[in-house]
Amino acid sequence: MILAVLFANSVGNVLIERFNGVPVEERLHWRCFLVKLGAENLIGVKNEKLLVACHKSVYIVYTVLGDVSIFLVGKDEYGELALAEAFFIITAAVKDVCGKPPTERLFLDKYGRICLCLDEIVWKGLVENTDKDRIKRLIRLKPPTEY
Structure with a gap:
């Protein structure tokens, strides 16, 4: 299961977060942990170079895309390799929506x-x-015309 998808800006403010199966009382811990992990390890990392960590029997894959840090947290069948595959899909979708690796402003403009x-x-x-x-x-929000 993918427990969390989190996007943060370069100073650690959370832009988007999605938690699955994580109790509400643990979410603050995960937010703080991921932002701190990024602040310590993402300095000078090239765009889309994946970093992997393990914490409390879950895997964390994270990177920088433009001015935005992206974190995926998974457990069980979503180990580091499965998370890396999901990561490539997410980064490709974000680049498609933004047209390029996003700045924070462009990311927030395309938030929806x-x-x-x-x-x-x-x-x-x-x-x-x-x-x-x-x-x-x-994501076009139009009814499907062909199947």
């Missing part, structure tokens, strides 16, 4: 469409859609 992409990619902790073209069609 990025949230729609995340909802189509990760649903209730499982990766649901991995096809970029299908995700583009699903």
Whole structure:
């Protein structure tokens, strides 16, 4: 299960977070932990170079995309390799929506469409859609005309 998807800016403010199966009382701990992990390890990292960590029997894959840090937390069948695959889909969708690796301003301008992409990619902790073209069609918010 993918426990968390979190986007943060360069100073550690959370831009988007999605938790699945994480109790409300543990979410603050995870937020703080992920932001601190990024602050310590993402300085000078190239765009989309994946870093991996393990904490409390879960895997964390994280990187920088433009001015935004992205974190994925998974357990069980979502180990580091499965999270890396999900990561490539998420980063490709964000770059498609923004047109390039996003600045914080561009990311916030495209916030709604990025949230729609995340909802189509990760649903209730499982990766649901991995096809970029299908995700583009699903986030158009138009009724489907062809099946």
